[in-house]
Amino acid sequence: MMNFDLIKPEFLKRADQYLLTHYPMIWQTRIIWVAFYSLSLFTLAYLFGDYFDHEPGEILYPDLDVGYNHYLVDRQDRLAFGQIPLFLSALAVFYWLYIQYQHKIDYSKLNVAGFLGVIALNFACIVLILLPAVGLAFSAFDITRLLNEVLRDVQITLTLGLSAAVLPFIIREFSLIEIVLVVFAGFVYCFLIAIGLRLLLGINFNSGVTGALFLNFWVFVAIISVRFYQKTYTQQTKRLALLCLLSFTLAFPYALYLLDVYPNVNRAYREIAHRHHIFTLKWLAANIFVVLSMYGMFVYFMYRSLLFPIKRK
Amino acid sequence: MNFDKIKPEFLKKLDQRLLLHYPALWHSKIIWVVSYAVVAFTGIYLFGDFVDAEPELHQYRENDDFGWFFSLGIFLTSLMVIYWLYLQFQQKIDYSKLSFGKFLGILFLNYANIILLFIPLIAMIYGGVLDMERDQEYAWTSWYSVLYGAMPLSALPFVIRQFKLIEMVLTAFFGFIYCLIVALVVFLFNDSFNGGIMEQLPFVYILNFVAIGAYVVFKFSAQNYTQQTKRLGFLLLLTFPIVVPLSFLYMGNLTDWRYYKYDLETHHYLVWVLGYGFVALMLTGYAVFTRFMYRRMVFPGKK
Numbered sequence: 001m002m003n004f005d006l007i008k009p010e011f012l013k014r015a016d017q018y019l020l021t022h023y024p025m026i027w028q029t030r031i032i033w034v035a036f037y038s039l040s041l042f043t044l045a046y047l048f049g050d051y052f053d054h055e056p057g058e059i060l061y062p063d064l065d066v067g068y069n070h071y072l073v074d075r076q077d078r079l080a081f082g083q084i085p086l087f088l089s090a091l092a093v094f095y096w097l098y099i100q101y102q103h104k105i106d107y108s109k110l111n112v113a114g115f116l117g118v119i120a121l122n123f124a125c126i127v128l129i130l131l132p133a134v135g136l137a138f139s140a141f142d143i144t145r146l147l148n149e150v151l152r153d154v155q156i157t158l159t160l161g162l163s164a165a166v167l168p169f170i171i172r173e174f175s176l177i178e179i180v181l182v183v184f185a186g187f188v189y190c191f192l193i194a195i196g197l198r199l200l201l202g203i204n205f206n207s208g209v210t211g212a213l214f215l216n217f218w219v220f221v222a223i224i225s226v227r228f229y230q231k232t233y234t235q236q237t238k239r240l241a242l243l244c245l246l247s248f249t250l251a252f253p254y255a256l257y258l259l260d261v262y263p264n265v266n267r268a269y270r271e272i273a274h275r276h277h278i279f280t281l282k283w284l285a286a287n288i289f290v291v292l293s294m295y296g297m298f299v300y301f302m303y304r305s306l307l308f309p310i311k312r313k
Numbered sequence: 314m315n316f317d318k319i320k321p322e323f324l325k326k327l328d329q330r331l332l333l334h335y336p337a338l339w340h341s342k343i344i345w346v347v348s349y350a351v352v353a354f355t356g357i358y359l360f361g362d363f364v365d366a367e368p369e370l371h372q373y374r375e376n377d378d379f380g381w382f383f384s385l386g387i388f389l390t391s392l393m394v395i396y397w398l399y400l401q402f403q404q405k406i407d408y409s410k411l412s413f414g415k416f417l418g419i420l421f422l423n424y425a426n427i428i429l430l431f432i433p434l435i436a437m438i439y440g441g442v443l444d445m446e447r448d449q450e451y452a453w454t455s456w457y458s459v460l461y462g463a464m465p466l467s468a469l470p471f472v473i474r475q476f477k478l479i480e481m482v483l484t485a486f487f488g489f490i491y492c493l494i495v496a497l498v499v500f501l502f503n504d505s506f507n508g509g510i511m512e513q514l515p516f517v518y519i520l521n522f523v524a525i526g527a528y529v530v531f532k533f534s535a536q537n538y539t540q541q542t543k544r545l546g547f548l549l550l551l552t553f554p555i556v557v558p559l560s561f562l563y564m565g566n567l568t569d570w571r572y573y574k575y576d577l578e579t580h581h582y583l584v585w586v587l588g589y590g591f592v593a594l595m596l597t598g599y600a601v602f603t604r605f606m607y608r609r610m611v612f613p614g615k616k
Contacts (some may be wrong), residue, residue, distance in 0.1 A: 048497065052496055084489065088486055091482050092486065095479065095483060095486070098479045180392050180395050183389075184393065191364065195363055199363060
């Protein structure tokens with residue numbers, strides 16, 4: 001495997017050693033290395049990003065408004081300074097998950113608080129990994145609207161991909177291709193439900209499908225909970241549990257609507273990330289802290305149930 | 314996962330026949346890919362319009378249809394491409410005895426498979442999911458981008474067993490980072506170049522690609538390649554479709570020439586011929602390099 005040892009500073013290596021011997025759970029998250037690489041890249045991106053992008057001074061279309069011309073010039077940076085850095089961050093999250101997968105960490109002695117603590121650390125790692133993309137956006141985009149669009153994409157990625165913070169607990173239960181197929185089959189299943197509701201009951205997407213999928217989600221959670229509680233789960237039950245974990249961030253905004261946090265379903269989903277109000281406290285409290293806490297509880301329950309041998313068919 | 318229950322009997326028999334008589338076709342899993350494409354296309358074409366928003370009823374939500382259906386469709390199809398690559402990975406196919414023609418044929422077959430996986434997305438345009446002309450045009454542009462990106466993917470089955478998945482992820486990651494560092498270096502020495510950074514950067518990338526290509530070819534020819542050389546070879550495979558269009562910038566007024574000679578507005582077929590001719594040429598280039606790399610890797614690598 002690739003050797004990164006040459007670029008690691010000595011004091012961090014010593015800190016890493018200290019964490020390994022005194023706080024192994026913190027060491028396993030690799031947070032000091034994630035912080036080291038991310039903050040270094042963030043600094044580089046923030047300081048130098050502006051030297052490479054298009055500057056909105058050029059007038060491409062003399063007939064159009066000057067402000068709109070500036071917008072069009074700056075918009076040319078969306079791929080190189082918005083989408084590609086986000087894609088690279090996603091690859092880095094993938095690598096971080098791979099490192100977690102390799103560790104074969106035993107979480108069985110942790111209590112709920114310990115689980116929540118590790119989840120918070122994992123979340124911090126994911127935020128740090130996304131940070132360079134944010135730094136580059138702040139540096140490269142001169143038009144506020146474009147900057148906000150990139151920040152919105154980062155927020156969507158963080159909110160909907162929150163399950164990455166709990167995947168290290170269960171990732172060893174599945175092969176990679178199983179995860180890929182579970183995601184695919186899950187989406188196809190949701191579309192089939194939507195089509196079925198429309199054809200059989202005449203319910204259109206706007207009025208009832210999201211609610212039906214939400215109900216379906218909790219039916220799955222109930223089945224999984226009973227199966228795990230009775231220790232009668234199979235590999236299919238585990239896959240269903242994985243599907244619920246991955247799709248929880250999609251189902252949760254509907255719960256916010258039901259709890260009157262938002263006045264309607266559309267608003268609840270739009271507030272996952274909105275160009276005009278980004279990284280708000282309400283979003284942090286509802287879509288991040290509450291979701292992470294619920295994840296913590298469910299994964300704790302699931303992990304402990306998985307310690308018992310599986311029922312064979 | 315066991316998909317045996319949903320496979321029709323006649324296709325199983327056909328699959329058996331391919332296995333016995335045309336193993337290369339069987340390896341590519343094309344009949345299953347075609348079945349998937351037909352079922353998914355028909356499903357989306359017939360039922361897609363029942364779940365989307367209609368412009369006359371929900372004007373604002375119609376804008377979201379592209380993201381909800383087409384972008385999501387690209388993501389889901391990408392998962393299917395990963396699954397198809399996984400099946401190719403599992404088969405441990407020996408390509409070492411193939412002639413160049415057959416090698417090229419398999420590359421085209423792989424390309425056809427990947428395109429077929431993306432075919433159902435077109436049903437969204439014709440089936441009424443994307444109602445607005447702007448969305449339809451954007452969907453076609455995205456679809457052609459996918460056709461372009463499918464080229465390196467169709468060469469992957471030949472080399473995929475040489476790398477771990479995480480190696481591929483890291484190679485792609487560091488490939489991008491390396492390009493950013495090259496851009497930074499060019500920027501620092503910007504005064505040495507004529508015409509400014511944005512004019513010279515593509516040339517530096519092409520030069521860099523050719524230098525890495527020459528190094529990799531030399532290492533493979535001398536049979537003293539290491540795993541690092543293989544990774545460089547893999548990076549070349551991935552970046553080939555990015556570098557080739559950059560080289561067009563230095564081929565004179567190619568676009569002007571085309572416009573003067575032919576009026577593309579009235580000769581749509583010429584756009585198709587040029588486009589698909591270009592893809593065929595690129596795939597042939599892939600076959601030459603991948604076959605060379607594959608045959609060299611049959612010999613054990615230097616540790």
